[in-house]
Amino acid sequence: DGGITQSPKYLFRKEGQNVTLSCEQNLNHDAMYWYRQDPGQGLRLIYYSQIVNDFQKGDIAEGYSVSREKKESFPLTVTSAQKNPTAFYLCASSRVAGVSDTQYFGPGTRLTVL
Amino acid sequence: KQEVTQIPAALSVPEGENLVLNCSFTDSAIYNLQWFRQDPGKGLTSLLLIQSSQREQTSGRLNASLDKSSGRSTLYIAASQPGDSATYLCAVSRPGANSKLTFGKGITLSVRP
Numbered sequence: 001d002g003g004i005t006q007s008p009k010y011l012f013r014k015e016g017q018n019v020t021l022s023c024e025q026n027l028n029h030d031a032m033y034w035y036r037q038d039p040g041q042g043l044r045l046i047y048y049s050q051i052v053n054d055f056q057k058g059d060i061a062e063g064y065s066v067s068r069e070k071k072e073s074f075p076l077t078v079t080s081a082q083k084n085p086t087a088f089y090l091c092a093s094s095r096v097a098g099v100s101d102t103q104y105f106g107p108g109t110r111l112t113v114l
Numbered sequence: 115k116q117e118v119t120q121i122p123a124a125l126s127v128p129e130g131e132n133l134v135l136n137c138s139f140t141d142s143a144i145y146n147l148q149w150f151r152q153d154p155g156k157g158l159t160s161l162l163l164i165q166s167s168q169r170e171q172t173s174g175r176l177n178a179s180l181d182k183s184s185g186r187s188t189l190y191i192a193a194s195q196p197g198d199s200a201t202y203l204c205a206v207s208r209p210g211a212n213s214k215l216t217f218g219k220g221i222t223l224s225v226r227p
Contacts, residue, residue: 006157040123042203042216042217042218042219042220043215043217045215090158092158102160103160104160105158105159108155108156
């Protein structure tokens with residue numbers, strides 16, 4: 001089955017720790033995205049990547065980092081600099097960046113800071 | 115800055131009712147508008163995508179319309195069912211493309227049996 005997988009489903013972080021969220025897609029999509037969703041809020045864009053070895057900051061990139069070494073993988077690291085990281089994180093991909101195209105979403109990772 | 119508004123935040127209807135969900139946006143210079151469904155604790159599922167040159171799209175019991183000039187879109191759900199209970203989000207693509215989306219906060223729909 002083609003799709004997007006995110007792991008883990010639930011993640012707990014202690015204060016001062018960095019954690020990495022995994023996102024993998026087998027849809028052969030060029031573009032990938034990371035969003036953050038807080039209760040009662042819409043999605044906000046953290047980072048996006050249009051092609052391998054390239055990525056751009058979204059609206060709320062501070063305290064986050066990403067890499068895009070492979071087409072199918074776009075991991076997100078939540079660093080200790082992110083002051084309020086507790087949220088639901090969603091990864092998405094689309095066929096080609098720069099054109100109007102549907103975004104496909106993974107099942108999400110819920111991050112909680114202890 | 116593009117802003118997307120969805121009002122009301124929650125809606126409860128009896129099964130079988132036809133209903134309309136509204137979405138408004140402030141900047142009419144969009145490339146497309148998408149409607150998504152989100153079940154509790156899950157990711158988003160794309161329902162319909164309307165290109166800026168189109169007026170509407172249909173899929174099964176769903177029909178989405180787009181009026182760029184007035185900055186409005188509606189999602190029409192015919193003969194609602196309890197299985198339609200979910201949060202519905204609309205999102206518009208921004209000028210400058212790159213497929214970046216601006217999302218509304220969503221409308222949580224509950225269809226009562």
